[in-house]
Amino acid sequence: MTKKYALFSFLTLLTLMVILAGCSSSSAEEKKQLRIWTFTDEANYAVEKFQERHPEIDVDLLFITNDNYVQKLISVLQVEKNVPDVFFVERSYWPQIRQIPRLENLSQAPYNAGEILEQQYPYIQEEEKDEDGVVRGLGYQGTPGGFFYRRDLTQEYLGTDDPEEVAQHISSWDKIMDIGERVLEESDGQVHALSNWNDIGTVEGSSIDEPWVVDEKLVIDPVRENVVDLAKEARERRVIADYDSWGPAWTASMQQGTVMFYPQPTWGLPHIFESNAPDTSGEWGLAHGPKAFSGGGTFLAMYNGSENKDIAWEFMKFYTTDRDFLKDLAESEQYFLSNQEINIELADELTSDFLGGQKYFEFFNEAGEEVPSAPQTPYDNDINSIWDEKVNDYLNGRLQTKEDMIQAFKTEVGNYFPEIEVDE
Template sequence: MKGLKKVICLIATLAVVTGAFAGCGSADEKKNDGQATNFTEKKPEDYKGEITFWHFNKDESPAIVAAFTKKYPNVKVNLQVIPDKDQAYQNKITQTLANGGDMPDVFCGESAVVKRFVNLEGAFADLSQAPFNADEIAKKMVPATVDIGRDDSGKIRALTYQVTPGGIGYKREIAKQYFGTDDPDKISEMMSTPEKLLEMAKTLKDKSAGKVKFFASRQELEKIYFGARTDGWVKDGKLTVDPMIDKYVDMAKTYRSEGLETGQEQWAQPWSAGIAGNDAFAYAIPTWGIANIVECNDAKRKDKGLWGIAKSPISYCWGGTWLGVYSKSKNKELAWLFVKFMTADKDQMKQWSKDRGDFMNNVDLINELATSGDVNKTFNQNPYAVFKPSLDTINGKLFTQYDDRITAAFDDNMASFLAGKISKDDMYKKFKEKVKSDFPDLKVE
């Protein structure tokens, strides 16, 4: 998941895919998914064969394959990584489907595009029906994550092994110097409302004489406010600008104009480099951010308890990766075995959490690890105990098939607004014009 940037998929490609599969999806699905026999349980070594697997993350995907083949040594997994840069991964999926090319037996979708994939004709198999019966294993998952992997008719098409609520990560030495404490509970209380958070940012500016910015970028605020919306970008075929979006716009302008954030863009090289520095205090940190935002960029503080995680004044979640089986795969048994291994094998999930630092999507494991007393050495906190109280706040309804492109359109105009190039009204006007241009079937007011 490292990088998890919102990426843009070309509408022309989607139009081709929709046309290519219109009218024939139901018949193909019954033919390919409605298998009469159930898969039989075997010893790990008795599973034999070969599958293909497409992923967008070059760091995570080889580890998934290695873990699987360690348990199932006689199954060969052919991995292809298509980086999620300039919509390459999404285009590869949609174009291969449209052209009738060789699709992988298993492929994944990041949170910004998974709703598009689960609703794309001919893409993911219906996992709700036999022989998959995914609703059974889904009972052990956080319900919102299951809902995100459902298509519009309610069928499970994809499952995730992660849960991704977020907090606010901070550098403890800066907290001690300017706030007199680095205790996560006390820091959480100091920033328990958006207003308190703003006052805290102003205090840091005053006490540090402007040398230390509170947030590393405007997107730290964006992740918090976006994740706390009631409605996603599209509702009932209409572009919806949730009130939290407007609150974010105003708050981001305040932070920028008063010099309370760096002005850098999230994921840019200066932003990543600054994680190891002392110029910025706080970052939006979801569950996966411990390893993939902090630890991979801050070697000098890693394993030394020099970071902390405070509760966000507004609950939010950010990211996640869903896996599904290709609807016409000729290796459905092995493909499903692969998906189940990552999303339902408790022993492997526990090991994965230990090795990779992920927050796993299994309620029994979450309860077990939250009370285990184990701590992450970089943060000197138990991530499961930190993030577990936020699980009920995850709103699966926020996820739509339009998320990556609409968010990109918003971000482009938001950057211009904060740079003083356009007014707030013009920002919204240009944003809506872009959405209307990209999605003529959406109602945009």
């Protein structure tokens, strides 16, 4: 019995010592900890550089994949438990997130984010503000787009690989469809002009005048209807290849050279083309298409209940305004910035080997000036996905006519969001 007792007290003592040792070691360092959530692994680079600059700050970065990210973010914001100090938000979810009353007001002092916005492209400035014009987040990424093309294919079928001349060939959808038809025939059905109908949607989507919901009423902008007609025509004339976006066949087509044009924003260069078709470096070009557009984008927002607002802001400022870091980022990661001033400074020097030496910063700067600011609503992500499903159903023939398609779309929106008025 006494032996047992001795052993027990010894173990208790040991446990206590371990706990005490643990406590004292952690209290000795007393680093400030900044908690960041991201849906993209590109945050790693920025965090690394930020920690080099600020060794006194300990950054805890959590990477959650896109599918679950927003849901989790909204959950923690609702229950205000384990909320990160700073969180990344992708553009498609941003209009929904920026309305949540847990985001810090960045227009006010000490942040005065308005000064930072002045350095950015007009279309990004619009997106950073909520419905009352208060800045709720900072975009660090510039996302104007262009038509990425395979130089070998344009050389073969258009007789040129010069960006200016290619741009002449694809200055309207009509021209692109004509090219598509011809190329399909000449290549015995191997080569398509575009990969799927979303390519048309991506380009045209930036040119809408009215968002999905105006004064609690569902509105279908004529531009969106036009996309459906264009997609149907492209499908019927077999101009598009119908590879699932981000599917294995789609990524494989870049390597195989079975699609001529991929309209994609700036980040498509490292994240889509270089990563999926590394063996084709130098064979790509970048040209302006029928319209200027932008795609995606990432915003940094701060939790208004955060206890580390000072270092949170330090990080956000670093990622959007720090000249040294941003130049590094642009050069080593081929990262096109939201900061127009720095992009302009770099425009002359930065070329891409992957794009056959093209000055792509210069290219995107031109494009960025032209990008219209498409109005957004908190419903965008949900309604967009319903719309895309219905367009798919129409293109695949499950919905016979465009009228059926629009009716099905309206029914579904009205069902999911009874507060939105839908005219039948």
